[in-house]
Amino acid sequence: MAERSTPGSTPGRLLAPPSLPDGAELVMRVMPMPADVNANGDVFGGWIMAQVDVAGAVLPARIARGRIVTVAVNQFTFKQPVSIGDLLSFYARITRLGRTSITVHVEVHAERDPVNPQLVKVTEANLTYVAIDGLGQPRVLTRQV
Structure with missing residues (x-):
């Protein structure tokens, strides 16, 4: 994470994102x-x-160890506008591991205002990816999380 200090804090202290999912x-x-x-x-x-x-x-790419494709954007929410100069951090976690598919929850946090740093959740989404073979057909995942 970027090193930033906030008023009354120790210089060089890292900003922690607010309440990320486990x-x-x-x-x-x-x-x-x-x-x-x-x-x-x-x-x-x-x-x-x-x-x-x-x-x-x-x-999903780490788990599949081969080609994957996005098959669904199950949910996508814009919570706050994003501006030039915002430093966006993308946090992901697997929410479902199927035979050939993997569903992931992604949260995006913006680090704003270098003078008075603050973190704001700006976007969150759930996406599903499928592992495919050389012919573009779904293939069974061999590695579990």
Whole structure:
């Protein structure tokens, strides 16, 4: 995590994300750039969705040890707008492990305002990935969590 100090805190202290689900793992960090904004000046929702899909695939890829594809976005909620300069941290945890599929919950937290750092949950989603073979057909997962 980024080292930031808050007023009255020890310099260099790491900011901890607020109440992450049990078993969540930091899988990606990214900072949106000016090219990622929509006409209103907020980061485009489609850009955030693409980043969530990439982050959500990290844990399934480790388990599948081969090709995986996104088969469903089961739930996706934008909780707060994202701005240029927000440092986004993507946390993921597996919520279901099937024979060929893996469902993942992803939470996105924005670290804002370097002068007075704060963390805000901006997005959360549930996605399902399926392991596939060389012909694009579902294949059985051989490794369990």
